[in-house]
């Protein structure tokens with residue numbers, strides 16, 4: 001079976017993990033050793049102002065949004081995303097306002113942002129869908145005019161480029177996921193790159209929030225000034241992350257070369273565009289009969305997926321909003337594999353199978 005996602009690992013990750021296990025120092029809320037090393041290197045890699053490691057992309061989004069006072073405010077967010085993007089607004093007592101996507105890249109639609117922004121808007125969340133950076137320049141113009149922050153959900157886009165710079169440094173807070181299927185994989189992990197005005201103060205707050213609110217620690221004494229969570233990264237994940245970070249650019253290059261082949265060889269028009277800036281966490285296509293297509297692909301030994309069932313359609317969010325592009329796309333979209341473990345024969349097999357079946 002050709003898997004949709006498959007971590008790109010070698011013996012190095014196993015060696016790094018064993019070293020941590022044998023050291024018996026597996027975790028610390030204060031974020032020392034491998035966690036600090038990872039933060040320092042990821043900071044350099046992204047050239048952001050500050051970086052803080054956490055234990056998931058969900059935690060990153062939750063904590064990043066808590067830096068901006070969104071309580072009772074509206075937050076613009078695409079519905080075509082993983083639920084964590086939207087839940088982070090609710091964790092911080094904000095109100096999600098679902099925004100449609102651009103049919104070409106499936107990132108948040110600028111025109112719809114303009115329509116939905118009001119005096120009640122407290123922030124905009126953008127998602128780099130499948131590793132394709134959103135149109136940050138245009139969104140920034142709107143955010144600056146309205147004096148609101150942008151939070152970027154970069155769960156899919158570790159290593160992606162925008163305007164000649166790596167994702168991580170362009171907006172107020174950028175949230176990464178290092179879930180095992182992601183381009184940079186760990187057992188569990190995430191990070192927030194912060195670039196807002198009070199970066200140093202923000203980092204101090206986030207360090208406390210990721211460890212149950214603990215601050216001003218001296219020997220065995222500490223204080224709690226805010227309600228925090230148990231969100232710190234463990235040493236084993238950080239050790240794996242340090243190895244993964246070294247090969248991220250190489251792995252992303254492989255993903256891009258696979259996407260380039262799909263882009264030129266797949267016959268349908270409805271497919272993900274090619275860009276040298278994108279890191280192709282997966283590659284999306286739109287097919288005629290999704291259920292049949294996915295079943296037949298599976299029978300041929302190729303796993304596919306759906307990213308995503310739109311969040312505004314889920315009962316918990318009680319949304320009656322209409323998002324024409326999102327709704328149209330959501331019934332047709334299928335994700336196909338781009339992970340660096342694919343062989344040339346796998347890639348050719350996928351191309352032939354998709355070309356045979358997309359119209360079935």
Ligand SMILES: Cc1ncc(COP(=O)(O)O)c(C=O)c1O
Pocket residue numbers: 055056057058059081082084085127153155156177178179189190
């Ligand atoms: C777009 C998006 N945002 C947020 C997340 C949450 O990340 P995590 O699973 O590390 O909590 C994911 C992970 O699947 C994601 O794909």
